[in-house]
Amino acid sequence: MASIAISLDKCTGCSLCVKACPFGAIHMANKKAVIDMAKCTLCGACVTACKFMAIELKKDSAPKKDLSGYKDVWVFCEQKKGVIQSISFELLGEGRKLADKLGVKLCAVILGSGIESKAAELSERGADKIYLVDHPALKSYQDDPYTEVIVNLAEEYKPEIILCGATTIGRSLISRVAIRINAGLTADCTGLDIDPTERLLLQTRPAFGGNIMATIITPNHRPQMATVRHKVMQEAAVDKSRKAELIIKRYPEEVFKSRTKLLEIVEEISETVNLSEADIIVAGGRGLGGKEGFEMIGKLAKVLGGAVGATRGAVDADWIPYSHQVGQTGKTVCPKLYIACGVSGQIQHLIGMQSSKVIVAINKDPEAPIFKVATYGIVGDIFDIVPALTKEFTRSLKK
């Protein structure tokens, strides 16, 4: 069993470990560090922090497995209604880098019905090999057949890495697969890299709502699985000259059985751009003072071809529906440009948008916290500035 212990003769009571522990599991008693085992998660942050090597973390008692039989980087390519989702191209882009570092093949995995023609698209995006399974039961996502097929493929072809989009489909599917094939899975990775000596996938992801980052490995299990959120990685470039090896797999009927039944797919199309997908978002907060303020926001968003976002304060005041809410209890967005108008920048809102590439803040209060994270800030009256910006952008974009 894994264990952790403080070597009391080495401990000087400097309490660096107390500060380093993300779980508050260490406190000082009689000038020595004491670990509360109820809170300790054996993450090892204290071991690294201790300058006197007074903390020993005993890990793996299991023998190291022979993992040499696992090769290649796989990307699960999500399709909806026969259209390959752009997250797949982002994963292929990232997967290519990982495969090159490992010196192995990049393989795309695609499931659907009547999708053979889609293989070409995956070739163009850099796949060396494509595993394609075509069956009516796979037309739309269902947990059972998709899980069964992926499990069968993985057990037969033994990939060392599987990447999947952190979408509603991806997360449901890949969690089940990971249990079935006894693999390690890390969700919502914002960074992926390879440790070449151990052929390990280094998976970096946020925790505590993004307040800390953790790097995770799967040392003793294969495949190493990770999901990645939309718009975090770069899409693979299109190279029409590429040709991948296409492997069409067939399975006996029982593999495609489903306990759940998909009765209907309902699309709720809104006239405005989907907030989670948007590259440009113009958001309004309590500074707007009322519903009418959002008309002004909407005009600017329209000119920029962007979506309209809102803070919880604005939604709670009934100025705009909840579907536009960005933040801890709303949506998390990652656009290229986020223009925050009359938004003070409370932490609960920032959690939802702080990974935007460029943040512009317009607020009449120079002390507003939003200015601490904004790339560009304007201290002024939004009712002057926003219409002026709308006019200026309209002029500039017409050119």
Place this chain on the structure above:
Amino acid sequence: MDYLLTEQQVMMRDLARQIADEKIKPVAAHYDETEEFAWPIMKIIADSDLFGVYIPEQYGGLGGGVMDMCLITEEFSRACGGIALGYAGTGLGTFPILLYGSDEQKQRFLPDIAKGKRLAAFCITEAGAGSDAGSIKTTAVKDGDHYILNGTKQWITNAGEAEVYTVIAITDKTKGSRGASAFIVEKGAKGMEFGKKEKKMGIRASATREVIFTDCRVPAANLISKEGMGFIVAMKTLDNSRPGVAAQAVGIAQGALDHAVEYARTRVQFGAPISSFQAIQHMLADMGTQVEAARALAYATARMVDSGAKSISKESAMSKLFASDVAMKVANDAVQIFGGYGYMRDYPVEKYLRDAKITQIYEGTNQIQRNVIAGHMIKESLKK
């Protein structure tokens, strides 16, 4: 300050506080503006079981007393004195049944009130009978196994929204103070109508209407206690509910005080927060001390009522008198501390002043309270 609450009372108070902070506070200004009755909040309070806090367990309540009710009323009032009245007014309307009702009547009415399914209202005041409650003109004439009620009650809290009304009416004009009786009338009874909603200075979220009885037939089974007990039922009801008014006043005062302290800390003038000026500090000190004193008196009185003490009128009147005067003073000072902002409707504190005023008037004006107190003091002195 440690108010020596039991564990259960702490739980109740904390739950009431959670409801006040999370549910009532965010909508207080809205309901004050629209003067709508806050049914969604009533539902939340009902789901929390707090409507039944002073109702015995055998009737579906929590088996607590006036003290528990005061704790809850105070918390709600801190967020909004008007919305709190939906809760406290129901208590007032329920006391006649609780104190003098028969077991059958209690079985019939208390469980739904405890569940918050039905609100209650107490009807005694008339256009010509405010402080002079003895001169009410509403009559109840026996007719077989019914009484026929005729008359108009005025300024009734929860009227139109409540479903259970306890009404004081004259059954025998010749018997003077023994000539009134108490009845339970249910909403929907033929001959019972409500006047328009009154437009008030404060507690605007509370529904105040006339209740008009025109040949309204009430079953004799709804007579509380006996004919002639009306004024005794009324007086005892008010004795029991006055600590609740005191609690409402304490809550309003505390709410205003909290706003004032926070404002004083953040408002900077002459290069310093105004909380650093002695003038403001002295005002805050006086306000804080008075609120604690009012609270202490209200709690002591509530506990006294719960202990079953026979004579509670004097203390009850004292708690209501003192707390309501404190609420007016504290709210007034809070507006003063806010300065110009205190006068603006966009800021929360002027509402507290508007809400506080009624506590000096209803459930017996403070002048009547003084009469009651002095009367008892003189009587006690005579006995010595």
Place this chain on the structure above:
Amino acid sequence: MAIIPQQHMNIIVCIKQVPNTTDVRIDPATNTLIRDGVESVINPFDTYAIEEAARLKERCGGKVTAITMGPPQAENALKEAISLGCDEGILVSDRKFAGSDTWATSYTLAAAIRKIADFDVILCGKQASDGDTAQVGPGISAHLNIPQVTYVKKIVEISAGAAKVERMTEEGYDIVETPLPCLFTVVKEINTPRLPSFKGMMRAKYAKLLKWTADDIEADPAALGLDGSPTRVVKIFTPEARKGGEILSGATDDVSKELVELLKDLVI
């Protein structure tokens, strides 16, 4: 909404006690987490699962059992769940669980649920606000080999042996039919959680919680805790705090022109 009244539906809610995220801040001077007096709360997403379980019980009749894997203080989360409508609580706690990743956690909870044996519905919140992985729910259903529907925003119909639900997607929602027992992970859109009732709080105060150890749930030691976790955390660090950029100043027309010029590459 069609409901066939049920004699008795056994509902399990999986909850997790997490630190109150908004309290977790970085100290810019030392680059470490400030955790003084950080409150532990029920994972916010789980409150929606608890509420849905309470509503299912009101609709169909039955019993709601809250279960959590955690340290001894997770008892408070179970008591809170009882005050919010659950009938009983089970704490699965053992030193051997320390260091569990989502694989080991879902294995452990699945083993405990197997011991409960009789269940029609398992409800989980979409994800936990500390780990944010959303993996444990599906992991439990995989270990138990029962069907799952994730991102449930409405339970439309439910009866003995089957349910019809709406599953939220990026474009709208799917209508899915599933046999029971089934595991659902629910999203915020499904309901508005109630406040505790006083009677609920009293029940919670006097509730006797069941406490199970690794032996009680007959778990395979190799599948528990750090040793049973395929993934390992090798580093924890604070992300580079986003720094403020420049403040543009001047007349409205001038700053607007300046900003548009700065952003023109982004908005093409």
